[in-house]
Structure formats: structure tokens, C-alpha cells
Amino acid sequence: MHWNIYLPIAHASLSLPLVVGLGLVVGLLSGLFGVGGGFLMTPLLIMFGIPPTVAAASDSNQIVAASASGCFAHYRLGNVDFKMGIYLLIGGVVGGTGGVQLIKVLRQMGNADFLIKITYVLMLGFVGGYMFIESLQAMRKKKTVEYVQAEPKESLYARMTKRLPYQTNFTKSGIVLSPVVPLFLGVLVGVLAAIMGVGGGFIMVPVMVYLLRMPMHVVVGTSLFQVLFTCIDVTIMQAYSNRTVDFVLALLLLVGSTIGAQIGARLSAKIKDDQLKIYLAILVLLVMVKMLYGLVVPPHTLLAFHGGH
Amino acid sequence: MNRNYFKLIVIICASQMIRLGIATAEPMPASLVVTPKTVAVDTFFSGGKLSVSGDIPSADDVIIEVTGKDSKNLFDLKGKMGPFWMTRGKVHIDNVPGLYILLLPEGRDWGKKIKALGIGFSRLKSRMTTSGPQDIPPEIFKMFIKLKKFQSLYGELKDAVTYAPGSNDKKHFTAVLNLPSSIAQGDYTVRATTIANNDVGAVTTREFSVEEVGFIKFVNHMASDRRVLYGVSAVIIALLAGLIMGVVFKQSGGSH
Numbered sequence: 195m196h197w198n199i200y201l202p203i204a205h206a207s208l209s210l211p212l213v214v215g216l217g218l219v220v221g222l223l224s225g226l227f228g229v230g231g232g233f234l235m236t237p238l239l240i241m242f243g244i245p246p247t248v249a250a251a252s253d254s255n256q257i258v259a260a261s262a263s264g265c266f267a268h269y270r271l272g273n274v275d276f277k278m279g280i281y282l283l284i285g286g287v288v289g290g291t292g293g294v295q296l297i298k299v300l301r302q303m304g305n306a307d308f309l310i311k312i313t314y315v316l317m318l319g320f321v322g323g324y325m326f327i328e329s330l331q332a333m334r335k336k337k338t339v340e341y342v343q344a345e346p347k348e349s350l351y352a353r354m355t356k357r358l359p360y361q362t363n364f365t366k367s368g369i370v371l372s373p374v375v376p377l378f379l380g381v382l383v384g385v386l387a388a389i390m391g392v393g394g395g396f397i398m399v400p401v402m403v404y405l406l407r408m409p410m411h412v413v414v415g416t417s418l419f420q421v422l423f424t425c426i427d428v429t430i431m432q433a434y435s436n437r438t439v440d441f442v443l444a445l446l447l448l449v450g451s452t453i454g455a456q457i458g459a460r461l462s463a464k465i466k467d468d469q470l471k472i473y474l475a476i477l478v479l480l481v482m483v484k485m486l487y488g489l490v491v492p493p494h495t496l497l498a499f500h501g502g503h
Numbered sequence: 504m505n506r507n508y509f510k511l512i513v514i515i516c517a518s519q520m521i522r523l524g525i526a527t528a529e530p531m532p533a534s535l536v537v538t539p540k541t542v543a544v545d546t547f548f549s550g551g552k553l554s555v556s557g558d559i560p561s562a563d564d565v566i567i568e569v570t571g572k573d574s575k576n577l578f579d580l581k582g583k584m585g586p587f588w589m590t591r592g593k594v595h596i597d598n599v600p601g602l603y604i605l606l607l608p609e610g611r612d613w614g615k616k617i618k619a620l621g622i623g624f625s626r627l628k629s630r631m632t633t634s635g636p637q638d639i640p641p642e643i644f645k646m647f648i649k650l651k652k653f654q655s656l657y658g659e660l661k662d663a664v665t666y667a668p669g670s671n672d673k674k675h676f677t678a679v680l681n682l683p684s685s686i687a688q689g690d691y692t693v694r695a696t697t698i699a700n701n702d703v704g705a706v707t708t709r710e711f712s713v714e715e716v717g718f719i720k721f722v723n724h725m726a727s728d729r730r731v732l733y734g735v736s737a738v739i740i741a742l743l744a745g746l747i748m749g750v751v752f753k754q755s756g757g758s759h
Contacts, residue, residue, distance in 0.1 A: 198549035200684065202715070202722040207549040207684030243685075255737050262745030267752065308589035426738050433734025437726050441737045448741055452748035489587045495653065496581040497594075497646040 203440035204248045217450025225264040225458020227474045233396050251432035252440040254425045259448035260455045261422040267459035268415030275366035275412050279419040281373050285380020293385040315486050321400045322478030329472040367408040395421045410467035534558045537693045537709040544715045551682040555693055558673045564608045564698040565676050571602035571691050594635040596647055601687055602656050606663035606678045620703050655683035688713050
């Protein structure tokens with residue numbers, strides 16, 4: 195008996211254990227860090243011969259399952275700030291719609307694929323590098339005796355956000371903030387997510403941690419909530435406009451990813467915040483290096499099907 | 504009047520006899536059997552096996568070509584700018600088949616011979632047309648073949664046709680081709696060309712088709728003709744799967 199399965203939209207045959215295994219690994223990361231995993235899964239699927247457009251769209255479909263599973267697990271743990279999530283989501287939808295128009299203009303100008311990749315590299319490098327250094331410093335500080343517990347100096351960003359109107363209490367996150375901030379940041383992440391073709395979890399997580407100052411465990415659950423709705427939107431749009439959602443591929447991936455997400459959510463409760471951040475930083479930096487490698491190493495052929503990444 | 508009729512009948516008979524005479528001088532075509540007639544793409548399809556067999560005169564050879572319909576293709580051309588490899592332009596490559604696999608007979612190096620006979624990639628090269636807004640590199644055909652070979656959709660397979668003794672001064676040939684899983688749905692042609700006295704002889708063709716069946720056909724139908732329903736169903740199933748898995752995990756020990 196062979197273990198291959200035919201994917202009707204991708205028009206490719208893949209090993210069944212391989213697809214389920216990929217889902218499991220990416221689902222684990224999703225539950226652990228609150229990222230959708232699209233930034234990791236899509237390149238992996240392309241590597242195994244799935245057309246890029248089908249890989250991205252089908253991945254969105256499976257992220258719906260993984261993030262629903264992860265979000266549900268985090269909800270039971272009390273780690274989802276729905277109020278914050280809804281503000282970010284509204285901003286994300288607005289930004290995502292604008293981003294789709296922007297990418298159309300970029301494609302007409304040519305070389306949009308290069309721009310997408312270099313944006314990936316820069317974003318991943320910046321976010322991963324910053325998280326890595328910050329988490330490392332935080333871990334070192336905890337090891338040394340804290341001599342002085344001086345009141346930290348308030349940054350310009352913090353002072354500006356305090357001046358904004360409609361200051362609201364986000365009880366779950368334990369912060370008081372104007373809804374304008376998550377709305378604005380949601381728009382920014384939405385634009386970037388649309389350009390880069392991902393759910394935006396790996397950008398949203400650092401934004402919540404560093405700009406919204408939310409506690410890491412609430413960040414993971416809330417990010418999954420936002421990723422869930424973004425990917426529902428993307429799946430329906432891709433199925434309608436481009437016919438690129440391979441349901442069979444998504445179904446197999448989600449078998450693995452939903453299990454992985456549950457395991458990840460449990461693991462995340464056992465790992466300290468700084469450790470969690472440093473692991474995510476390493477993951478983000480590894481993906482960045484992989485993408486940079488793809489940009490500087492000569493491709494195996496100088497001809498590629500139009501529309502690929 | 505009767506005499507004129509008689510002359511006409513004589514002329515017709517003579518012309519038919521001349522035609523028959525020429526026909527007997529023509530190379531004998533290969534008998535050709537292709538199985539299956541339809542390759543079914545089902546849920547567990549991982550490529551299909553195509554068997555080609557027939558009989559040819561014992562002194563001849565046979566070369567088999569398996570080709571798909573001509574397709575229009577748009578490609579991105581990559582180039583280096585600074586330290587980065589990026590798309591530098593677009594190129595249309597037309598009048599080339601979606602699938603082209605050449606099966607060569609055993610016991611001989613056919614590399615130069617097929618080129619001289621005008622069979623194989625060289626024939627594709629002469630038919631191919633390219634167009635694009637920028638200069639098209641001279642090695643575009645090589646690049647195209649490399650890409651298609653990478654997808655297993657193009658190939659020249661040595662020693663793929665084997666011979667066995669036949670009856671009445673004939674030999675039996677057999678070839679088994681593993682069709683790639685990436686083969687597109689549609690009609691395909693198997694073309695058997697006999698090679699007699701180092702020259703192209705008779706050509707015999709047979710058709711076969713690749714068709715999606717069962718669940719695969721249903722999914723494609725839904726994705727094409729019921730797009731919104733397909734998208735919404737995919738989301739609902741994913742949501743249910745995620746939530747069911749969440750409940751299953753809760754019941755199997757919980758995470759608190």
C-alpha cells in the first residue's frame with residue numbers, strides 16, 4: 195500500500211504522513227507562540243512542489259482550524275482578551291483591504307515578488323533580532339540581584355498614547371489604553387499581512403508585546419483570535435477569486451495542526467514568558483535566514499512560472 | 504460510348520494499381536496498442552502507468568513520443584540585480600506541449616540520431632515561439648526544458664523500448680511509461696515512428712486521456728462552479744475540526 199494522496203487543486207501527489215507531520219509541527223508552533231504559522235508552512239509546501247498560490251491559500255484554510263483549536267484552548271486557560279482582539283481585528287480588516295489594493299499596484303509596477311520577499315527579510319530580521327536581544331537581556335537581568343528598583347522612565351510613545359482620547363480598561367490584559375492604538379496598529383499589521391500574504395500573527399505578537407505592553411500569555415491567545423478571523427476572510431476570498439484553496443491539502447494539514455496546537459498551548463503554559471519569546475525570536479530569525487538565502491543563491495533555473503513567489 | 508466507358512474503367516483500374524504499388528513500397532506502420540485508454544485520477548493517484556506495445560518489421564526500430572496538447576505559457580525571467588536574484592521580465596512561450604516524453608529503443612545511443620531525424624526536443628525547439636517586452640535570452644529553450652524536466656513533464660528516456668521476437672519477420676516492442684502525478688487532465692497522443700534504414704518510416708498514433716474521477720472530480724467541480732459554497736464549507740469544516748479537537752483534548756485530560 196502506498197501512502198500518497200492526490201491533491202485536486204494543487205494537481206500534485208504528496209505523502210500522507212508527510213503532510214500530516216507538517217501540520218503537526220506548524221500547529222505546535224501555533225499553539226506555543228500564537229502565530230498562524232503561514233510564514234513557515236507556505237515556504238515548506240512550496241518546497242514540496244505545491245504551487246505557491248495554492249500553498250498560501252490552502253494554508254490559510256488550515257490555519258482556521260489550528261487557530262480555532264489553539265484559541266479555544268487558550269480561552270479555557272483565560273488567555274484571550276476579546277476586547278483587544280476585536281479592536282485589532284477591525285484595524286486588521288481595514289488594513290488588509292487597503293494592503294490588497296497596494297499589492298495590485300505593486301504587481302503592475304513589476305517585481306512585487308522581490309519586494310514581498312525583501313519586506314519579509316527586513317521585518318523578520320528586525321522583529322526577530324529585537325525580540326532575541328530584549329529577551330536575552332531580560333533573562334540575564336533576572337539572574338543578577340536587582341539592586342535598584344528605580345521607576346522606569348516613561349517613553350515618548352507611552353506619553354503619546356496616554357494623551358489619546360477614550361482611554362479604556364482592558365481588564366484581561368491589565369492595561370488602560372485608547373482603542374485608537376490597537377485600531378491603528380491593526381491597520382498597520384493588516385497592510386503588512388496583505389503584502390506578505392500571511393495572517394500576520396508573527397508581526398502581531400511583537401506588536402502586542404512591545405507596543406501594547408500585554409502579558410505574553412494573553413498575547414498568544416488574543417493573537418490566535420485575530421489570526422482566526424483574518425484567515426476565515428482570506429480563505430473565502432481566495433476560494434472565490436482565485437480558486438486556489440485545496441481543501442484536501444488543508445484537511446490533511448489541519449489533522450496534524452489541530453493536535454499540534456493543543457500540545458503547543460499546554461507547553462506554552464509551562465514555559466516562562468522570556469523563554470517563550472526567545473524561542474520565537476530564534477524561529478523568526480531562522481525563517482529570515484532561509485528567505486535571505488533564497489534571494490542571494492542562484493535559482494536552479496532562471497525561468498519560473500508567472501505568479502509564483 | 505461503351506468504348507469511352509471501357510477506357511475510363513481501364514484508367515481508374517490502372518491508377519489504383521499504381522497507388523497500391525506505391526503503398527507496398529511505403530514503410531510498414533507499427534501496430535500500436537496503448538493501455539489504458541483512460542488514466543483515472545482518483546484520491547490515491549500518484550502518477551499512472553501507461554503501457555505501449557506493438558509489432559514492427561524485425562529490421563526496424565521504433566521511437567515513441569507521448570505528447571500533450573500545445574499550451575500557452577507565461578513565465579518570469581530571473582536575473583541578478585546587486586546581490587539579489589529577482590524577476591527581471593516576463594516571457595510567453597507558446598506552441599509547446601504540456602507533456603513531452605520520448606521513449607527510445609534499447610541497444611543504441613540515439614542522442615545524435617534523433618536530432619538528425621528531427622525527433623525529440625529539437626523538433627519542439629523548431630516549433631516553439633517566444634515573445635516578451637524585453638530581450639529574450641538565447642538559452643531560453645534550455646531553460647524551459649530544464650524547468651519542465653524538473654516537473655517530470657518532459658523527458659528523453661533511453662532504453663525505454665524493449666524488443667522481443669515476433670512472428671512473420673516481425674518483432675514485438677514494449678514500453679512502460681510512468682506518468683507524473685502532475686499530469687494535467689486532457690487528451691494525449693502516443694506517436695510511434697518506425698526507423699527503417701536510418702530514416703524516418705511510418706508513423707502510427709493512438710490517443711489516451713487523463714480524467715479526474717470520484718472525490719477529486721467532485722472537489723474540482725465545487726471549487727470551480729460553487730466557489731462561495733466551497734470556500735464557506737472549507738471554513739466551517741476547518742472550524743469544526745479545530746473545535747472538536749479542542750473538546751477531545753479537554754476530555755482526554757484537560758490542560759489545567
